[in-house]
Amino acid sequence: MTMEDAFDARLKAAFAAAAKPLEEDKSADAFAQSVIAKLNNPDRKRVLILGGAGSTGSAIAGTQLESIFGGLQVPTEGLLANASFLMAPETMAAAAMAIAAGMVALVLPRRIA
Amino acid sequence: MAASDEELTALVVATRNSAAFGELVRRHQTLVRSMLQRMCRNHALADDLAQDTFIRAFEKIGSFKGTGSFKSWLCSIAYTEFLKSARKRKSADRLLEQYQQGVEESEAPRDMGNVVDLDRALATLKDEERVAVVMCYSCGMSHSEAAEATGMPLGTVKSHVNRGRAKLQAFFTEAEVTVR
Numbered sequence: 001m002t003m004e005d006a007f008d009a010r011l012k013a014a015f016a017a018a019a020k021p022l023e024e025d026k027s028a029d030a031f032a033q034s035v036i037a038k039l040n041n042p043d044r045k046r047v048l049i050l051g052g053a054g055s056t057g058s059a060i061a062g063t064q065l066e067s068i069f070g071g072l073q074v075p076t077e078g079l080l081a082n083a084s085f086l087m088a089p090e091t092m093a094a095a096a097m098a099i100a101a102g103m104v105a106l107v108l109p110r111r112i113a
Numbered sequence: 114m115a116a117s118d119e120e121l122t123a124l125v126v127a128t129r130n131s132a133a134f135g136e137l138v139r140r141h142q143t144l145v146r147s148m149l150q151r152m153c154r155n156h157a158l159a160d161d162l163a164q165d166t167f168i169r170a171f172e173k174i175g176s177f178k179g180t181g182s183f184k185s186w187l188c189s190i191a192y193t194e195f196l197k198s199a200r201k202r203k204s205a206d207r208l209l210e211q212y213q214q215g216v217e218e219s220e221a222p223r224d225m226g227n228v229v230d231l232d233r234a235l236a237t238l239k240d241e242e243r244v245a246v247v248m249c250y251s252c253g254m255s256h257s258e259a260a261e262a263t264g265m266p267l268g269t270v271k272s273h274v275n276r277g278r279a280k281l282q283a284f285f286t287e288a289e290v291t292v293r
Contacts, residue, residue: 007285012250015250018150018231019147031138031146031160032135034164035135036138
């Protein structure tokens with residue numbers, strides 16, 4: 001065994017000794033459980049903040065819907081004309097709210113980088 | 114027979130099975146936690162980063178192609194988390210300075226003289242040297258695996274490892290002479 005090999009072995013042994021406490025069953029299990037718990041229960045604070053912000057935004061947007069759809073000039077031809085016959089203003093408002101809720105649902109599971 | 118890392122990974126990708134992922138965490142937690150502890154020299158911060166590493170790994174497990182080992186892929190995520198944590202403190206130098214203020218001053222002394230010596234020795238290395246040495250000696254990665262995980266060229270990793278190793282050898286030799 002050369003001097004270099006001997007030092008390499010010694011270095012590896014020192015790193016292994018340093019990692020030993022982390023290999024203990026209790027430490028390993030506790031760590032794994034904390035990770036799994038975090039995966040199963042995403043950050044509640046984040047959900048509350050984003051959910052609250054999304055709901056407030058949706059509520060404010062909802063109050064504006066009447067004025068937006070009230071003054072709408074419904075075209076007599078084309079796709080929008082067909083849609084306006086099929087959908088009452090309430091349905092359009094519900095669709096807009098659904099889109100807003102969908103956007104919140106899309107953002108919620110994402111983690112901030 | 115226990116399932117291989119690749120089999121467990123495939124199961125997690127297909128079913129988002131948290132129990133299978135838990136097994137992967139159990140298998141690799143020592144590697145990731147010890148790597149981060151040696152890199153940032155703060156046990157609490159290292160465990161937080163290790164937790165973030167596994168959560169990030171779960172989120173992007175679909176991007177694991179299986180071309181390299183799961184261990185290398187995990188270490189590259191851990192390294193990215195370490196760098197992100199360093200950037201959050203504005204500059205890596207400031208972070209290093211903070212870490213170098215004594216070994217684990219905030220923690221009670223542990224019954225492991227070797228660990229303290231090792232951490233002191235690692236503190237004498239430059240950031241990149243420490244990362245390369247830790248990956249190769251602590252995680253048992255090859256030079257090319259370390260290059261893949263860090264994004265550094267292979268030659269750079271080799272020279273960081275050699276330089277770091279020489280500095281560690283000098284540190285321990287000097288320490289031994291002082292003790293005698």
